[in-house]
Amino acid sequence: MGAFYLAALVILWAGRRGNVSRKLAAVASVVCLLAGSGALAAAVYPWGNSYGITVNRLQDLPGKGVVPATAGYMALTFDDGPYPPYTDRLLDVLKEKKAHATFFLVAEQAQRHPELVKRALAEGHTVGLHAFRHRDFLKLTEEERQKDLALGKKVLHDITGKEPVYWRPPHGFRDFSVMEVAAAEKLTVVNWSVIPRDWTGIGKQEIHNRVMDKAENGAIVLLHDGDSPFYKASRKATVDAAALLIDSLREKGYHLVSLEEYVQAEKRPGQ
Template sequence: MFDIKIRLISMLGLLTFIVLGGLILDYRKMLRRPKRIGIGMAVLGIAIGVFLTLCAVLPDNNVFGKVFVESETSRKVVALTFDDGPYSPYTEQLLDILKEYNVPATFFLVGENVQKNPELVRRIAYEGHQLGNHTYHHVDLLKSDKKTIAEEVDHTSKVIAAITGTAPHVVRPPHGFRDPVVMEIMAERSLKVVEWSVMSRDWTNPGVEVIVDRTVKKVKNGSIILLHDGDGTASEAPRIQSVEAARRIIQTLMAQGYQFVTVDEILNKTEDIK
């Protein structure tokens, strides 16, 4: 949609200028007749600012570039995705559950955690799961400059490739936040940006029951489910609730006839019903 790559922060800066300009014009009783154009400018500036910010932080829109949120398919398939790992012992516990139910998942890994836990990364790959890039320091890319964004992404791909032999081709920006420049940097690297369609705010540890309920009731054919086996780079918050919820989500959805696939596989299903 945007051919000129402008940072969100620059757009908001310009809009702030327009809003203030509009308010000053109105205060000075200028441009008031026949309509209060100054106030109109201010209101429009605020509305555009809110819209652009929502486009940057909400997962389900392509305003700044194509993101993958879910698949349109008539088949009962879903993809489990886990962010912020690897984080011991929770990633191991989760891998045990996935193995028990023979369920493939996709792990969006934080580079710093990858470097601390190479064996765990090797195990994730060896057990047939897909690996994705989730930046090196789990930074807010909207607040990072272009060079930092590139380094965050490249460094993570490099450490994952050094351990597994393959660099990821999917990326999830931390918190899902992106703007035109973030999207351009990902496109230059042929990285598909993957968001999600089902989230339960599991990172707040609201209780296993709550995570399971919030997830299961939103799932439909082609959903991409977001859960967390890690906790940013801090790796402090426990993730036992997410791990236990993953088991229950798998049991419940399997009983409903769903099949679990990786992000790559679910994106390939998009053409099914077209």
């Protein structure tokens, strides 16, 4: 019996991080009920749209058409900006290489550097929301979560004139109720499939190699042009790695796209 309760708690813990499928949670819930623990059954059960879709690869994005089997698409995504001078330099690199990326912005940073947000949008990048303030959403109340997302959306809308539709939760942390708040705010949750851990002080070559090892069609790469919440660390290695990566990935035949660009490209017939 002890092992059974332990297993249920492990599922609950993993579920809070979005790592348990809806089906598995439902099965675990029924087992809990049969074993006589109504409370555990209720806790584990995936209520409502609490297990909403998390996009980990480009193919998961809603609103796209049929993915051509031969196409190799990848997306570079950058979190925690805008953060001068690294966001500026990164935009320079992307412009020079004619590549588009996706930025998940901390909205209170966006308020400090609105010109960088406008520039990213004007140069064809997708602007998504990371949070108004960079906090672990699992530790916030329902009201705090809702307020943070609504304010973050408003700030980005005020700067760009566009409502963000993609949201990356800080640290990727989400659970049933975080997903519900995201759905209520009409945000699609986007995490990643490749995580080179560029914030750990590794050099550009190591960042580059870690991404290349995991490169595949539809991969979404998590990188950082910012350093939330203190904004002290250098992001030079990431910016330099981005330049190397764009060249290497193109050599391998990948198209580098922003999330919006991918959805648009997939809608076009005959491609």
